[in-house]
Amino acid sequence: MRDRHFAPVKNSRDMTSPLYLSSCFTGSNGNYTLSPTPNNAWTLPTLLAAYRQANPWYNCWSSIQFNGTSVIACGLVNGGCPNNFVIENSMSPFVASSQPLTITFDVISPPKIAKWEGFGTSLAWWAVAVGKNGLDQQYANLFYTLNDSVSAAYANSGPGSLPGLGFSITRYNIGGTGIPEDSVPPNNVEMYYDGDGSTVGRNTTDKSAWYKLVPGFWAKNDPNAWFWGRDPNQWAIFAAIRAANPSTLVELFSNAPMWWMTDVKSSMGGNLLPEMNSVFISYVANVTAYFVKNLTVPIRSVEILNEPSAGWWNFSITSQEGLNANITQQQSLLTGLRNNLTNALPDVWVSGTDENNPDTAKTNLASILPLVQQYNVHSYWNLDQRRIDLKAKLGNKPFWMTEYGDGDSTGVTLGYTIAHDINLMRPSAWINWQVIDPAWGLMTVNMGQTITRGKVKQVNPKYYVMAQYSRFIRPNDKILSSSDVSNTVVAFDGTSYKIVVGNYASQRNITLDLRTIATARGKAITGPLNTTYTSPLFNKFFQPMSCNVTGNTVTFSADAFAVYSFQIPPS
Known part of the structure; x- marks a missing residue:
């Protein structure tokens, strides 16, 4: 600014x-x-x-x-x-309450997304912050089950129970942070907090940020310097997630190489030393092999670069792990990782390059796309035409939206972004950056090193907005079209239709014209339809509602910025 x-x-x-x-x-x-x-x-x-x-x-x-x-x-x-x-x-029209809207549905044309793979979250910071504290299964059940009621431990007080979000994708962060004992002068590791928050350094000035430095497994460039127990907190959350949802898809991702591989001797920004190119590839490949062979974790894909073209991973300004890489370096790392994995793990995909937004992604797409089996992008900047343009260039390449977060605790911006990403960019998966975070999270949690570490401080309305999408739009669904691209997502699981609609900027009357669905079913739709809704401005969270059906249409009054989820059962 x-x-x-x-x-x-x-x-x-x-x-x-x-x-x-x-x-x-x-x-x-x-x-x-x-x-x-x-x-x-x-x-x-x-x-x-x-x-x-x-x-x-x-x-x-x-x-x-x-x-x-x-x-x-x-x-x-x-x-x-x-x-x-x-x-x-x-x-x-967005302020006036007298503007009615009728939404129609296209169930004949090819689906926007042929096979939805699910919603999910990256682990990394929040899992390091709250993991291994006796509450791992609580968070696994909250985020990765469809349980109607999940109890949560609160630092003070909060809702008695929450609906499970039903996530189906987990991204595990391969860390790059060391500990002070790893350093050998003159190449000293930067003295930032390690995984237990015990060491302060010049670039992490308050203890609340200790969890952003995810411990890595390779202490130095020595085949005998691997320490697989260095990331116990994130692993504890991950193990609980796999127990709650054994079929969750898993992607490993790296934000930065090990600190000693960079020109600034830190995982917080900088560049990869030229002589460390193959070493970094080996690090990521060996971690992947350990997960698959030693821990028997099926890995869908692995990402070695995170927002590499952004240019803002500059030590000592940044307070989180990151790496700058030009297009030549990106190509080298992706090609090298693919060659390494092909020998030992041919079924594991290489994904990338997780650029910050569709516009940046489109710039280097032609050079990157042939080198990855799955394309990943983040969804910042809110540029609808860029969403459309990116999808047009991707064609049928497997495609995930792997990071999004915002500071709007109401969930209004979250719901808007989900709908626009699914309808316009059309990935097969949509993944939150941090479900727990002081600024961006679906909830806030005590992340300090106290006896209440891991306990919930506040559940934000956006948690329930997320539930309106993730509990209804399920893996293997087809994503269909409607006349309301901005605010309506339609899914079909082979028997039932699911419609998530709302988030309008004013109160308005909405009519769902279900005649095409009735025709496809070969039977009229009768009511009432059971509906769930979240109205952040009126503090109504995941509430039941019943809507009558007349002549295969449903009309209801939608609160401003409320989200409604309808399910039309099999005929």
């Missing part, structure tokens, strides 16, 4: 809508920030979601603090700051 000047929005109309602007800051690069009217009652993340839905071409992507003011950050757009007259014309 640099190089911006203040440009007040001029508008003679009464700006009573919370969607109108009070000011706009334009940057020299064409980006801008919107400052909404100060007297509105909407939270900024909610307002951000409204801008996204009404004006996706503005590319508004985040709510931030700028010069002490909460603002909405937006991407490059022709003409710079938008005018309130334009905003009024495009956004007023």
Whole structure:
């Protein structure tokens, strides 16, 4: 948010809508920030979601603090700051409660996604923070079962039980952090916190961040320096997940090589030393082989690079593991890993390259795509056309969305992103970055080194929004089309249709026109239909609701930003 000047929005109309602007800051690069009217009652993340839905071409992507003011950050757009007259014309339907919407369904055309593989989460930080503390099975049951009621241990108090999220994919992080005992002068390991939070260093200034440095298994470049017990917390969570859901798909991923392989002698940023290229490949391949052969863990895929083109993994600025790699280095690492695995583990796929967003991914796609068996991308920036463009270039290559997170605890932005990713980018899997996190998590948990470590502090509304999708859109479903690309996801499991709809920026009447589904079933749909909904603004979380069916249609009044999940049973 640099190089911006203040440009007040001029508008003679009464700006009573919370969607109108009070000011706009334009940057020299064409980006801008919107400052909404100060007297509105909407939270900024909610307002951000409204801008996204009404004006996706503005590319508004985040709510931030700028010069002490909460603002909405937006991407490059022709003409710079938008005018309130334009905003009024495009956004007023999202404020008015009298705008009805009818949604139709296409059950004849080929599915958007032929085989949905599931939702999931990466482990890494949260698993290091809460693992091996007597609560491993609690979290495994919360995130990886479809149990209707899962009890949780709270630091103070909270809901008596939660619905399981029913995840089916787990990403295990291959760490790169060492411990002080590994260092041999003059190549000292950076003194950051190791896995028990006991060592402070210059780049991790508070103890709350200790869990971001995931312990690695190879202490030094010596075949006798492997220590497989160094990541006990993440492993404890992973073992509990496999007990809760033995069929979970597993991907291993690396954010950085071992610290001693980099030019800055740290896993927190920097570059891979040229002479360590093959050593890094061996590290990732050996960890994969250990999981498969020694721990009997079936591995679907392994990723050796994480956001390698971003350019922000710069020691000593970053406080998390990361590695910069140019396109030549990326190609070398992917090719080398494939060659290594082909000999011992030919069925394990190489995936990559987990770029930060579809736009960055598209830049190097032609050079990377032939080298991976599965393409991974992260879903930041909220660029719908880039989602569409990326999928067009990927063709039929297996494709996962492997990281997304945001600071909107209501779940409004989460639901928006899930719907747009599934309908426009069309991956076969959608994976949360950190389900537990102080800023981005579905819940917050005590991550400090105290007797309450691992206990739940707060369950955010977005936990229940996640449940509205993950409990209903299930592995092996087909993802179908509807007339509402922005807000409706439709799945079919061979017998039942599942419709997840909502997250509109205003209260409105919704009609689900189910006639095509009735025709496909060969039988009229009768009600009532049992529905589950989450309304973050009204503190209603995963509540049951019954809807009548008349003439193969369902009409209901949807709360602003609420999400509703319908299931149409077999005929």
